[in-house]
Amino acid sequence: MDLNFQNFDNVNSTNEQSGAFGGNIGDRNILVGGSVGATSSAAPSGGVFDDSQSTTSTRKGNFFSFEYYQQFFDVETDQVIKRLLNSVIPTHRNYIQDFLQPIPDLWGPFWVSVTLVFAIGIFGNLAQFIENDGAKGTYGSDFRMVTSASTLIFLYVVIVPLLLYGLLWNRRSELLHPYVDLVCLYGYSLAIFIPVSVLWIVDIGWFRWALIFASVGLSGTVLARAIWPAVQNDNNKMIAFGTVISVVVLHFLLAFTFKEFYFDAMHPAAGSRAPLSPAAPAALLIDTTTVIMIQNATVPAPEAPNQKEAATNTETTTVVAVKSDDKKRESAEVTKPDDAEPSAPENATSSPTTVPQVRKDEKIDQKPTETTEKSTEKLPAAEISENSTEAAAAATNSTEKNQ
Amino acid sequence: MGGSESKLHVFATDSSKNIDKLEQEMAAEQTANLSGNIAGMSAPKSSSNRRGPMQEVDLDAEFDTLEEPVWDTVKRDVLTVGAKFTHVVLPHGDKQQLLRDWDLWGPLFICVGLALLLQHNGGTESAPQFTQVFTITFFGSVIVTANIKLLGGNISFFQSLCVIGYCLLPPFVAAVLCSLFLHGIAFPLRLLITSIGFVWSTYASMGFLAGCQPDKKRLLVIYPVFLFYFVVSWMIISHS
Numbered sequence: 135m136d137l138n139f140q141n142f143d144n145v146n147s148t149n150e151q152s153g154a155f156g157g158n159i160g161d162r163n164i165l166v167g168g169s170v171g172a173t174s175s176a177a178p179s180g181g182v183f184d185d186s187q188s189t190t191s192t193r194k195g196n197f198f199s200f201e202y203y204q205q206f207f208d209v210e211t212d213q214v215i216k217r218l219l220n221s222v223i224p225t226h227r228n229y230i231q232d233f234l235q236p237i238p239d240l241w242g243p244f245w246v247s248v249t250l251v252f253a254i255g256i257f258g259n260l261a262q263f264i265e266n267d268g269a270k271g272t273y274g275s276d277f278r279m280v281t282s283a284s285t286l287i288f289l290y291v292v293i294v295p296l297l298l299y300g301l302l303w304n305r306r307s308e309l310l311h312p313y314v315d316l317v318c319l320y321g322y323s324l325a326i327f328i329p330v331s332v333l334w335i336v337d338i339g340w341f342r343w344a345l346i347f348a349s350v351g352l353s354g355t356v357l358a359r360a361i362w363p364a365v366q367n368d369n370n371k372m373i374a375f376g377t378v379i380s381v382v383v384l385h386f387l388l389a390f391t392f393k394e395f396y397f398d399a400m401h402p403a404a405g406s407r408a409p410l411s412p413a414a415p416a417a418l419l420i421d422t423t424t425v426i427m428i429q430n431a432t433v434p435a436p437e438a439p440n441q442k443e444a445a446t447n448t449e450t451t452t453v454v455a456v457k458s459d460d461k462k463r464e465s466a467e468v469t470k471p472d473d474a475e476p477s478a479p480e481n482a483t484s485s486p487t488t489v490p491q492v493r494k495d496e497k498i499d500q501k502p503t504e505t506t507e508k509s510t511e512k513l514p515a516a517e518i519s520e521n522s523t524e525a526a527a528a529a530t531n532s533t534e535k536n537q
Numbered sequence: 538m539g540g541s542e543s544k545l546h547v548f549a550t551d552s553s554k555n556i557d558k559l560e561q562e563m564a565a566e567q568t569a570n571l572s573g574n575i576a577g578m579s580a581p582k583s584s585s586n587r588r589g590p591m592q593e594v595d596l597d598a599e600f601d602t603l604e605e606p607v608w609d610t611v612k613r614d615v616l617t618v619g620a621k622f623t624h625v626v627l628p629h630g631d632k633q634q635l636l637r638d639w640d641l642w643g644p645l646f647i648c649v650g651l652a653l654l655l656q657h658n659g660g661t662e663s664a665p666q667f668t669q670v671f672t673i674t675f676f677g678s679v680i681v682t683a684n685i686k687l688l689g690g691n692i693s694f695f696q697s698l699c700v701i702g703y704c705l706l707p708p709f710v711a712a713v714l715c716s717l718f719l720h721g722i723a724f725p726l727r728l729l730i731t732s733i734g735f736v737w738s739t740y741a742s743m744g745f746l747a748g749c750q751p752d753k754k755r756l757l758v759i760y761p762v763f764l765f766y767f768v769v770s771w772m773i774i775s776h777s
Contacts, residue, residue: 200686207687210753241684241757245764252768259775 206314209239217242221322224355228363229322230315238314243321247287250324253331255280258396261335279396287324290388295320301377302364309364319360323353327389334397342397346389354382618642621699625706625741639695644702647709648674654716655772674769678702681761685746688757692749701762704742707734708766712773728774735770739763 220233227233258279295316302310330349334342358378365374621643652670682697690697711734715727742762747755 204687204689207684208689209757211756212753214757241688245684245761248761249764252764252771256768256771 203240206238206240208237209241214239214242217318217322218246218325221356222326222352224352224359229356229360230311230319231363234315234318238312238318240314240318240321242325243291243318246321246325246328247291250328250331251280251284251287253328254283254392254396257331257335258283261337261397264335264337283392283396286388286391290384291317291320291324294384298361298377298381305365305368305373307364307368311364319357323357323385326353327392330389331392334393342393346386346393350382350386350389354385357381357385614640614642621703622706625703625738639693639699641695641699641702644675644678644698644705647702647705651705651709651712651769651773654712670772673772674705677765677768681765684761685749685758688754690746690749690758692746697746700742700745701765704738704745704766705769707737707741708769708773710734711770715773731770731774734773735766738766742766 217233217239220227220229295313298316299311299313326349330345333345336342358381361381362374362378365377368374617638617640621640648671651674652667655670678698678701681701682694685692685697686694708731711730714730719727719730739762743759746758746762749758
């Protein structure tokens with residue numbers, strides 16, 4: 135206390151001197167006073183726990199002051215290390231209640247995010263460099279990787295906890311964690327992707343996928359365990375389970391985005407690699423092959439397949455132009471090098487609106503004398519569309535043709 | 538409690554000493570021939586003895602500084618900047634004294650020079666733009682400085698900015714060597730030079746900043762500085 139008093143005396147003596155001289159000394163005294171004030175305000179927060187709590191509650195209202203954010207950086211090295219380790223090693227303990235509370239910090243979320251941005255930027259470029267066997271002039275998009283990665287990561291760390299907080303608030307959860315706790319949880323959950331981005335330099339498809347599932351499995355488990363107590367008492371169990379599943383799925387989508395857009399997207403031979411690395415197009419191919427076999431068995435006329443192929447080619451182009459879904463585009467691009475037949479049943483099953491067009495084309499193409507085929511085709515059209523309007527339209531068309 | 542109070546006292550004393558030192562240095566430059574002022578400066582540092590000579594010295598200093606040639610002012614600033622660069626390369630003497638006489642000329646020159654060097658290498662399509670390099674180096678310094686302030690460091694904002702900026706000198710020298718003499722060739726040698734610059738700058742900055750934090754938070758201060766110099770070194774090695 136005496137030292138503080140002497141400190142104040144020094145400030146006073148300096149102010150007395152300023153009265154005798156010009157503005158320069160006065161300006162310096164203002165700087166000194168400001169810095170001393172800031173320093174003295176930091177001292178009480180380091181004092182008794184109760185005092186720091188009251189100080190924190192007092193300062194929470196002043197959102198635009200420097201001291202407001204300083205409370206979230208009042209953390210020590212061993213605390214940060216413990217939080218980092220427990221964010222990648224799932225345990226039976228709750229991450230928020232056992233490791234973040236009572237005082238969450240923003241040092242870890244911020245610097246883990248910054249480290250991840252530059253890790254992805256640097257090692258993504260390194261992976262590209264190795265991919266091109268050290269050829270020069272292939273560093274064309276290095277800084278776009280850094281800027282886009284920073285945008286993606288900081289949006290993830292800021293917006294996803296905000297959505298989760300809004301959901302918990304909307305459902306009036308008993309354990310409504312503060313927003314800072316959720317940001318801290320999500321920030322530390324990104325720590326596992328820093329070593330993973332180093333290992334992603336190894337250009338082996340299944341190894342990269344294994345790293346995705348391992349990292350998402352570990353940190354996703356920590357996230358799910360931390361969030362489950364807040365939603366398990368919800369009246370609607372679907373929302374409770376849906377929330378936890380959404381949390382893990384978003385985490386997986388983040389890792390998938392890193393892999394696809396920063397480590398695989400730079401492959402110059404992306405077309406040849408695409409059919410191999412994803413598993414979904416292969417499944418689609420199998421399903422489409424089965425559908426093709428069924429349709430081939432049901433079609434009696436030998437000339438009809440040729441006409442159908444022509445029609446399906448046109449429809450494939452139309453569907454590709456119309457739809458903006460990335461998955462559909464990827465699957466269409468995958469199947470384009472092969473025969474056009476596999477895409478036709480897929481389009482027919484995925485979009486009911488194209489079914490009447492197919493039927494109309496077939497009716498126009500086929501001979502009018504085949505009345506029995508028309509009657510058989512009407513029933514499948516009605517079943518597939520399940521729409522009275524379309525059925526009425528088909529009936530009207532058949533009536534017109536009869537006339 | 539005792540430690541924090543003594544630190545507060547030392548910090549206030551350092552601040553007042555900072556002003557006194559600036560005034561005395563100006564007086565020394567202008568009125569070196571006056572034996573009275575020299576004796577005043579060499580006197581023991583007590584407040585009662587310091588006030589008397591200070592008043593006389595300040596009047597003379599202000600009067601003479603206004604009329605000195607611009608070249609003398611520029612020369613004095615250049616010598617000060619050079620002294621700081623020398624201290625980064627070969628740490629010696631009083632670090633606190635150097636921290637009190639902070640300036641931002643060195644950081645500005647290094648940021649601009651580094652941005653210009655990296656911009657003109659490797660053609661326009663692959664090199665980073667001037668704004669990108671300048672933004673990362675300058676605002677990276679600002680963010681690292683904000684981190685130190687948020688952790689409760691007893692160092693002013695501009696002092697920290699000054700230290701981090703001046704300690705960019707080794708990477709800057711590495712960038713000059715790699716760009717002018719080893720452009721596009723001898724990757725292992727460029728990697729070695731850049732690594733030496735990176736280690737040197739990190740070590741030099743730790744010498745200044747490590748003493749401003751309690752032991753429990755030292756790693757939280759050092760890691761962002763390490764990351765900052767690592768990113769700068771990566772930009773140098775990959776665009777030179």
